Amino acid sequence: MTLSEAAYASLRRDIVRGNLPPGQPLRLEALRARYDMGFSPLREALNRLQAERLVLAAPMRGFVVAPLSLDEMWQAIEARILIESEALRLAIARGGDTWEAGIVAALHALRLAAGRGEAEALEARHQEFHLALISACGSNWLLDFARQLSAATERYRAPILAGESGPRDVQAEHAALAEAAIIRKADVAAAALARHYRLTGELIAARLAA
Amino acid sequence: MTLSEAAYASLRRDIVRGNLPPGQPLRLEALRARYDMGFSPLREALNRLQAERLVLAAPMRGFVVAPLSLDEMWQAIEARILIESEALRLAIARGGDTWEAGIVAALHALRLAAGRGEAEALEARHQEFHLALISACGSNWLLDFARQLSAATERYRAPILAGESGPRDVQAEHAALAEAAIIRKADVAAAALARHYRLTGELIAARLAA
């Protein structure tokens, strides 16, 4: 892996997890010290992240971690529902045995991780599950948009919903979603997906209000 | 404007217009000579374009202009319809006087440009018209995706449909679309938009088959 790629991965991680807080200026010298590399790979990574809306750039005055707001969160969630619902319908129409098996496997891995309670691994399994659902959609554009929106919404989830799930049975939602997809009930699956994401949004909004 | 931004704009233009043909390797030394600047701003621009899927990057072996294919074209067109239909519905629900006026103005400018027949300016007006329709949608994500997809589909349109329009009355399609949007008939407008883009796709596909 090149340094430029490593810089991209590290910065993305640190932004999504909130290690680099929203609104924080990203000074090159500080990043250089933090990640132990020169300017070039860092600037290249920042340019990629700018295109993904994780950082903002202003000419001649550098980069900033993209700020968070409730309004922006709902924009991201609704866009994600639009993209992933359609991708899910396409996958349901086109997916074969491999796709089904991928969903079952991802759901199982997600259950196991949820049982162990390692936030780290759980989050990875969660993303993989949602990716497995739409992976057979056949559109690189939709998959790419979904990937970007996943990172954008994760920025709100991770710091606010750490661990706690309240009266909500998230695993049941996932299971129902997987079931609906596999028995090819597109409308049911799409509705479940939308409900799943909107519920998360409302939970975050409620937590922030308090 | 910084050199990095200039590099981004120039490369994007040259890729969308086909001056840099699909699949062509983008050697740094060649770009340096072509755009008269050092490596750094070029690499930063290429990283941004990579995130927008206009160029492909492979570690340690550089960048390539993203190739074209009929399959990729339809993926982009269908994704565009998905995004812009929803954005159009949102804009119709939220748009005010300024939004309406923007559409009327953009349509008028588009008509004037079409009368003059300068492909250069016509294309700019065309993009501005489609942007005006959705500009009031309230979602930065949707606007950004639409912008990317516009560039992706333009790569197919520009070189293949240069000038010629055949038996199709594109201006009538635009006028009908604007009218439906302004009188807030969301379903009609969304259907017109989808038909508009699919027609273009079919025209390109037919032209390529011949």
Add this chain to the structure above:
DNA sequence: TAAACAAAGATTTTCGAAAATTATGGAATT
């Protein structure tokens, strides 16, 4: 002849310094 290897060349990637620009703080002016 084909495969494996090595040297030379081409290309990408990275670094650190130089250039350009913006931000800061204090003195001078109104």
Add this chain to the structure above:
DNA sequence: AATTCCATAATTTTCGAAAATCTTTGTTTA
């Protein structure tokens, strides 16, 4: 006191060379 101006400092941006990696070409070996 508030504003303008200027010098200084901090920061971003850009460059060109050096390092690392890949590709090509020719040679040797099986």
